[in-house]
Amino acid sequence: MRALIAAAIGLAVALALVLTISAIGAPSGHTSPKPLLTTVPGPTK
Structure with a gap:
């Protein structure tokens, strides 16, 4: 169960990182x- 929670947090x-970078723009x-x-x-x- 802990591994599933850790995977969900990592995902x-x-x-969030991808959305932040795409919001900032090139x-x-x-x-x-x-x-x-x-x-x-x-x-x-």
């Missing part, structure tokens, strides 16, 4: 116009 805390900012390099550039010709 309620997780749900942080404002901008993205870089330059693309990210995922590989090492080849030699220049």
